[in-house]
Amino acid sequence: MKAFIVKSYGKKEKLHLTDWAEPTLKENDVLVQVNSAGVNLLDSLIRNGDFKLFLPYKPPFINGHDVAGVVTKVGSKVSRFKIGDEVYSRPSDYRVGTFAEFISIDENDVALKPKNISMEEAGSIPLAGLTAWQALVEIGKIKKGQKVFIQAGSGGVGTFAIQLAKHLGAFVATTTSTKNIELVKGLGADLIIDYKTEDFETKLKDYDLVLHSNRDTKILEKSLRILKSGGQLISLVGPPTPEFAAAIGLPWYLKLIIKLLSFGARNKAKKMNVSFKFLFMRAEGKQLGQITELIEAGVIKPIIDKIFPFEQTNEALAYVETGRSRGKVVVKVK
Structure with a gap:
C-alpha cells in the first residue's frame, strides 16, 4: 500500500x-480502508520530534491521527463491527498512521460514522471532537449557565468546542480574526474578541473554564487571571503536568522533568485559587459514538x-502549520 512516513525527525523534514x-490484524482489530x-x-x-520525550516513535513510521473509511477485515474477537461498516476513529498512540x-x-477506538455527513467531514472530526469532549465534558464537567472561554474559535478544535459548549448550555467567549467573526457567531459564540485589535483580558472576567491553545506564556498568564476562584484552565499546548506524566506511565526521571x-x-x-490542567487527548471509541449521536x-x-x-499531504500539513485554516483540513485518500 501507499503511505506517507516520517523517515527522520525534524522541522524541515517532509513526509515521504x-x-x-x-x-x-490483531484479534481485536478492524482493518480500515x-x-x-x-x-x-x-x-x-x-x-x-516535539513529543518524542514522552511519545518516542521510532522512525520510519506512518503519520496521521484521524481517519474515516470502510472496514475490510475484522479480527477473530471483534464483536462491534463487520466488513462493510463505515467508521471513523482517532487511533491510539503508537498505532497511528492514517496517511x-x-x-x-483496535475496535475500542472506533465508532460508526455519522450517517448524515460525508466521509471527508467524518475524517475531520475524531481528534478535534474528542479533544473538545474530554476538555468540556470529561474534565471540565461544564454545566448550564457557566462561562467558557475558547481560544482560537475558528480552528479545528475551536469550531467543534464552541458548538459543544453551547449544547451543554454554556455562555461562550472566543477569539478569532476579523474575517472569521461571522463563522464563529454562526456556531453559537456569544462574545467574540478580535485578537488582532482587542485584549481578551479587558473583556472577560470570572470565567469557569478556559480552553487554552496558545503557546505564548503571556496569553497563559492572562488566561489564568480571567478565571473565577475555583475555575480551571485546560491547556492543549502545555506545559505537561505531573498528573499527565503519571497517567501515561513515564519513568521517574521524565516525571521529574x-x-x-x-x-x-x-x-x-x-x-490564584484556580487549576491548571494539561490535556493530551486519548483515543476513545465510546465517546466518539456519543459525538456521532450529536x-x-x-x-x-x-x-x-x-x-x-492524498498526494498533496505535505502541502496540506504546511497549510495547517500556517494557523490560518477555518475549521479542519482533510486529505482524500481513496
Missing part, C-alpha cells in the same frame, strides 16, 4: 510517500476549510 506493508484523513498540528509536532491506504485499529517544566504555570494557578441530531456540524488529494 512510499510503498509500505499492509497492516497485520482509508477514505479520508484529517490533518492536525499534532502531525507536524510528531514529525518535528495511508489502510490502517488496523515534566514536574519542573510545569511548575511555574501550576504555581501561578495555585496562587452530529446525527444536528447539534454539531463539522467545518472543513480545504480538502487536498
Whole structure:
C-alpha cells in the first residue's frame, strides 16, 4: 500500500510517500480502508520530534491521527463491527498512521460514522471532537449557565468546542480574526474578541473554564487571571503536568522533568485559587459514538476549510502549520 512516513525527525523534514506493508490484524482489530484523513498540528509536532520525550516513535513510521473509511477485515474477537461498516476513529498512540491506504485499529477506538455527513467531514472530526469532549465534558464537567472561554474559535478544535459548549448550555467567549467573526457567531459564540485589535483580558472576567491553545506564556498568564476562584484552565499546548506524566506511565526521571517544566504555570494557578490542567487527548471509541449521536441530531456540524488529494499531504500539513485554516483540513485518500 501507499503511505506517507516520517523517515527522520525534524522541522524541515517532509513526509515521504512510499510503498509500505499492509497492516497485520490483531484479534481485536478492524482493518480500515482509508477514505479520508484529517490533518492536525499534532502531525507536524510528531514529525518535528516535539513529543518524542514522552511519545518516542521510532522512525520510519506512518503519520496521521484521524481517519474515516470502510472496514475490510475484522479480527477473530471483534464483536462491534463487520466488513462493510463505515467508521471513523482517532487511533491510539503508537498505532497511528492514517496517511495511508489502510490502517488496523483496535475496535475500542472506533465508532460508526455519522450517517448524515460525508466521509471527508467524518475524517475531520475524531481528534478535534474528542479533544473538545474530554476538555468540556470529561474534565471540565461544564454545566448550564457557566462561562467558557475558547481560544482560537475558528480552528479545528475551536469550531467543534464552541458548538459543544453551547449544547451543554454554556455562555461562550472566543477569539478569532476579523474575517472569521461571522463563522464563529454562526456556531453559537456569544462574545467574540478580535485578537488582532482587542485584549481578551479587558473583556472577560470570572470565567469557569478556559480552553487554552496558545503557546505564548503571556496569553497563559492572562488566561489564568480571567478565571473565577475555583475555575480551571485546560491547556492543549502545555506545559505537561505531573498528573499527565503519571497517567501515561513515564519513568521517574521524565516525571521529574515534566514536574519542573510545569511548575511555574501550576504555581501561578495555585496562587490564584484556580487549576491548571494539561490535556493530551486519548483515543476513545465510546465517546466518539456519543459525538456521532450529536452530529446525527444536528447539534454539531463539522467545518472543513480545504480538502487536498492524498498526494498533496505535505502541502496540506504546511497549510495547517500556517494557523490560518477555518475549521479542519482533510486529505482524500481513496
